[in-house]
Amino acid sequence: MHKPDILQDPIFVAPSSLLPAQPEVPSSKYYTLRYILAAVLAPGESRIILPALSDDSDALFRGCRALGAELRWEDEQQHVLLIRGIGRPHATGPVTINVGNAGAVLRLLLGLGAMLPDVTFVTDHPQSLGKRPNRELLEALTQLGVMCESTGSEGFLPITLHGGAIHGGKVTISGARSSQYLSSLLFLAPLLPDGLEITVVDGLKSQPLVRATLEVLQEAGIQVDYAENLLSFRIAPGQQYQPREYTIPGDYPAAAALLAAYAVSNDPSSTLRLSRLRPGDEVGEALLQAFRAMGADLRVDGEQVTLRGGRRLQGFSLDGDPVIDCIPVLVAAACFAEGESVISNIESLHYKESDRINDLCTELRKAGCSVEPQEDAIIIQGQPQGVEGGVTVDGHNDHRVLMALAIVGLRSRSGLILTGAEHIAKSYPHFFEELQRCGADIHPVAPQQ
Template identity: 45%
Template sequence: MDVIVTPTPKLQGELQALSSKNYTTRYLLVAALAEGTSTIYYPAHSEDSDAMRRCIRDLGAIVEEDDEKIVITGFGRNPKPVKELDVGNAGAVLRFLMAIASLCPDVTFINRYPESLGKRPHDDLIQSLISMGVSIEHREGKLPINIKGGSPKGGHIQVSGNISSQFLSALLFLTPLLAEDSEIEVLHDLKSKVVVGQTLEVLEQAGIVIHADEDYMRFRVPGNQRYAAKTYSVQGDYPGSAAILAAAAVTESDITVHRLVENSKQGERAVVDVLRMMEVPLSHNNDIVTIKGNGKLKAVEYDGDNATDAVLAMVAAAVFAEGTSRFYNVENLRYKECDRITDYLNELRKAGASVEERQSEIIVHGRPEGVEGGVEINAHFDHRVIMALTIVGLRSKKPIRIRDAHHVAKSYPIYFDHLKALGAQVEWVEAGQGE
């Protein structure tokens, strides 16, 4: 399905922020790794969290659900032997479960998205698991990946952190269950340290003890630990809300978003600070963000490494800012569902934006007068690109058509419903229809 975004001068209304995808997938996993029954209130519903639900069920967890909560009876350190796991297009779910699957005798992760997740590299985690005595067959670090495990060994483990922090998080979920104590040493640089903080926060809530150096480059993990069955409550999602807040910033708006925790460990909460730097009129009190936008923004310079999943929305806002904005230290955007620098900027240019790229930077020459639009653009099957391109369409002079916009469901299935509720003119059309 495609979406046609028609220029919309004004947004108005109130929303409850979607529940956090990152926290939901982590809570689902620690509940599955516990012996006993855990309850997760307000879980996210998205393709990523659904992939984790599906896979932990396949691995032997009992998963029961109603409108408010999920109740999970875990499999502890003994997942059920399973031949295949299908993570869909969810990279974090794949990487976390590659580590857990090393407790199984023979599992193959299948490749259902050869043009997206199927292109992403996982070599760094593969090398770490092999060093722990796990046998892995793969195609140059990419799916399909076959893991022959059963008895991974702890000890001194090295993992590279310069492509993704998800490899480290995967090892942090696995190593407490092993017989031996472990020391995890992070090589090179560590990207997205804030997200590692979320993993550690969830592990601590699940009763796991991990001793982390302050810079997150070395971790000491006692072995023979057990995950505790607990009750969790999922906070609102900043990465998805970033797109809503940026849409409000570029239009005449009066919107309120609830359930955005002020002291959240989500790095993307920085979108509030960045919009403030851009002189967007907003307040953030009692977990509520209110924006009364006037469409006027000032350029910013921002280190995007701590807020990776909000950078594309920030860039979309900067398209309409006065002056030149620079988002730096964002190279890991290249290793997502698509190359979120080259692919995204190519589509922005089609819509009329003036943007440049470096290996690890995005430079935006703002056009406060707006951009032309009137084009069809390709979102490269990437939910964050879809959301960000929609923001640009709201402020274009002519409508833009975003191909395959249904892939927004990966993290925010009701994104367009929420925008419509605020007054945005967005319309679903069948691919090929009206062309």
């Protein structure tokens, strides 16, 4: 994957007015992962049209090849990915998979890796993904007869699985910290000789992403019987993934960053038009409702979303769990709204690439924002007049935090210097380039002599 030249460290985000623009939204990270796994598990050839291209995608491609699949590009522009699937994972000897900093890739591959006799998952981001817990998923795989070796009591990387003879049956999984554990079991279940019955305990976070998993499984020819509350599932044995052609929609969390940048603009001529945003997407609908709640000038026409700046935003209250990956940029937008905003039910943000509650609030406070981190919420006192800026803030190796800080930099009086800008490539390598094309003044900071 080619990385833009702007991804030098550090960069300066100057106060800027944004121009009318129609930037290209990257493809959905959620659906790229799920459709590619469905294609890998189907015997025969599948086509993935417009997969997301990012560091996470590179980690996914490495993992799928390690499971035995063949992946190749149909075109030089990398718009169509051809996958010759494997039916079920196989390997002739021990396998090592470097999952980079891709948490969702790790968790979903852990389930499929349980079918191999000896697989080790490692990361070259020990201070980020290396600190994210996997205990609950490893406990579930242990229930199914897999021998799991990990680092520490919370199941940190590196992780080695000794599986291969896994049969299925009944399993219990906690949904308190991440829905990715459940999605991992759901992708594994159809391959098991005895099928799988899954009981979810401790509640379930990020339910829209579980429904995205169920949607993809159904498209791939897999039948899952489940309770409406998503706390119990039954997957019958003897099912097979079917080769398909899948088209990846646009990515709503990436769109959220662009929408937030325009929402906080004081210029009514700043108009943003985004396309390829699938109507009815559960995350997307909740995100658009959040922008409406803060008073943004928003219009939706099919797959096109238009937002015009220049509106005085209002404080709002939000249950953040349905839009968990959009929270940092929504917090950034709330920093410029009139009055108080409360974004709650977001405890799982502590376990992302960074601590997206405490780390984000630390950096926003440096910039002059009034934010109060809590265990399960962030409270924001808006400053419609803008914030001072004029400082260096750190992205904490986290693409979502970088997006939020860039938005604040655009509305600051003195700009912000961002360190760790290269980590934007985890999901949206061209984010800063797109902002530049929208009129933002963003450039590398010259090294001091």
